[in-house]
Amino acid sequence: MSNQLDDLDEVVGRLSTLGLVEWGAPRELGSALVDHLLSTAAHEGLVCLLGAAADTGHIELGPDDALRVRTAWGEVLARAVQLDCLLLEVCECLAAAGVAARVLKGAAVAMLDELDPAWRSYNDVDVLVPSDQLLAAVDALAVLGLRPITFPVSRRWAGRFAKSLTLQHTSGAQVDLHRMLAAGPFGTRVRAASLFDDGHPLVVGGVELTALSDPHRFLHACYHAALGGVRGPRHRRDLLLLAATVPPASLAAHVADGWSLTVVHAAMSWAGESPAGALPGEWSQWLATQPIDPADTALLPAPGDTFRDSARAQLRAAGGPVAKVRYGAALVWPTRAHLHDRGQTRRQHLLRLLRGGPSPGEAK
Amino acid sequence: MTTYQRSPRAIWRATRQLLVAAVPPHPPTRIGGSAALVWAHLAEPVTVDALVARLADDAAAAPEVVRADVLALLAQLEPLGLLEVGE
Numbered sequence: 387m388s389n390q391l392d393d394l395d396e397v398v399g400r401l402s403t404l405g406l407v408e409w410g411a412p413r414e415l416g417s418a419l420v421d422h423l424l425s426t427a428a429h430e431g432l433v434c435l436l437g438a439a440a441d442t443g444h445i446e447l448g449p450d451d452a453l454r455v456r457t458a459w460g461e462v463l464a465r466a467v468q469l470d471c472l473l474l475e476v477c478e479c480l481a482a483a484g485v486a487a488r489v490l491k492g493a494a495v496a497m498l499d500e501l502d503p504a505w506r507s508y509n510d511v512d513v514l515v516p517s518d519q520l521l522a523a524v525d526a527l528a529v530l531g532l533r534p535i536t537f538p539v540s541r542r543w544a545g546r547f548a549k550s551l552t553l554q555h556t557s558g559a560q561v562d563l564h565r566m567l568a569a570g571p572f573g574t575r576v577r578a579a580s581l582f583d584d585g586h587p588l589v590v591g592g593v594e595l596t597a598l599s600d601p602h603r604f605l606h607a608c609y610h611a612a613l614g615g616v617r618g619p620r621h622r623r624d625l626l627l628l629a630a631t632v633p634p635a636s637l638a639a640h641v642a643d644g645w646s647l648t649v650v651h652a653a654m655s656w657a658g659e660s661p662a663g664a665l666p667g668e669w670s671q672w673l674a675t676q677p678i679d680p681a682d683t684a685l686l687p688a689p690g691d692t693f694r695d696s697a698r699a700q701l702r703a704a705g706g707p708v709a710k711v712r713y714g715a716a717l718v719w720p721t722r723a724h725l726h727d728r729g730q731t732r733r734q735h736l737l738r739l740l741r742g743g744p745s746p747g748e749a750k
Numbered sequence: 751m752t753t754y755q756r757s758p759r760a761i762w763r764a765t766r767q768l769l770v771a772a773v774p775p776h777p778p779t780r781i782g783g784s785a786a787l788v789w790a791h792l793a794e795p796v797t798v799d800a801l802v803a804r805l806a807d808d809a810a811a812a813p814e815v816v817r818a819d820v821l822a823l824l825a826q827l828e829p830l831g832l833l834e835v836g837e
Contacts, residue, residue, distance in 0.1 A: 437765060438765075441765050441766045441767070456765075456767060456768065459765065459768070460768050460770060460780050463763040463765070463768070463770040463778075463780075464770050464778040464780060466763060466770075467761050467762065467763060467770050467771065467772050467778040468772070468777065468778055470761045471761055471772055471774040471775075471778075474761070474774060475774070503763055504763040504764060504765050590761060591758075591759050591760065591761045591773070591774065592757075592758035592759045592760075
């Protein structure tokens with residue numbers, strides 16, 4: 387069993403750097419490993435990379451396994467196409483409402499950064515809107531049948547403090563509508579308007595949308611990997627792909643907008659645990675010489691940190707008692723609609739707060 | 751002379767053995783076989799004769815066999831809005 391897990395780790399490591407480092411001789415993969423890889427969580431993104439490795443002859447599969455992998459890959463790609471159709475509708479709807487938008491993560495990385503768009507999977511649509519237009523965007527998107535999956539603690543709080551709101555389409559697809567790229571003090575510190583100062587064109591279905599600029603996509607990938615809570619091979623690959631086009635020297639210009647190089651350092655150190663040669667040499671050198679800010683290091687979340695931990699860090703970082711009350715009041719006393727969506731009574735919510743336990747369905 | 755080209759409105763992904771494509775509001779269609787290869791040649795307007803010649807060359811196959819496959823595929827793609835047909 388341990389040999390099989392060692393094999394799994396080795397294959398996952400190699401898939402996450404497919405096309406970025408020399409592969410060597412084709413590797414045969416048995417049915418048990420294929421089972422493992424096909425059953426990994428969607429956010430790991432391994433089904434596409436396994437399909438791509440088989441397609442390019444780097445991995446050799448028996449006929450039944452080859453068919454299973456092709457079928458699974460086709461399903462993931464159909465999902466991506468479906469999500470791109472929804473992305474297009476979302477962006478057109480926001481434009482009609484006068485809300486600017488930037489395409490984030492999956493669709494943007496697939497089409498702008500991945501070696502082939504078919505190698506990148508994603509499970510939802512991610513769009514950034516100006517930080518003061520989150521609620522206007524939510525209201526505009528209601529005509530598409532998109533509704534908040536959970537009512538926020540309060541609309542006003544969401545409009546001022548939330549990182550994002552998740553909307554659900556009648557088809558079941560989800561849209562993450564962001565007003566910031568990260569929760570907590572690191573997210574708050576970034577000057578959100580700077581993300582709209584420039585951008586990278588992204589054509590979807592013949593329509594030109596706008597993604598974040600190259601450095602902002604890279605910084606977002608770093609923040610997601612270091613602060614996002616969940617990370618895996620797909621997040622590591624995103625970092626490696628973007629690091630190949632964004633040189634470390636270009637980051638200094640973004641520090642004035644509130645980006646933390648300590649967060650970048652944490653993310654790239656993790657990305658650097660990849661098979662040798664995957665991290666561009668200039669990044670290895672940067673990691674060895676870049677000073678780390680101890681105050682920022684203390685703010686980095688520990689593995690398993692929840693929204694509650696992030697909210698506490700945000701509360702500590704809020705300047706003055708008024709700001710702390712503005713941020714914390716709705717978290718302590720959320721709307722009835724929020725409690726209803728969470729399946730909680732107010733008493734249960736307050737007792738959980740006092741005990742310090744997690745709320746059911748706690749997120750973002 | 752009739753030409754065929756991918757619709758610019760098409761949203762798609764292709765592997766060596768599979769094409770997944772949609773023009774909203776149609777749901778994604780998955781087509782195997784040589785569809786992805788044909789799709790690659792449809793990036794620019796092309797006549798059936800030229801398309802058959804290129805594919806026959808790629809696959810080292812008899813043009814008459816390729817032509818039947820190509821016509822069947824074009825007939826599948828067109829009603830889904832995935833093709834632009836020009837004169």
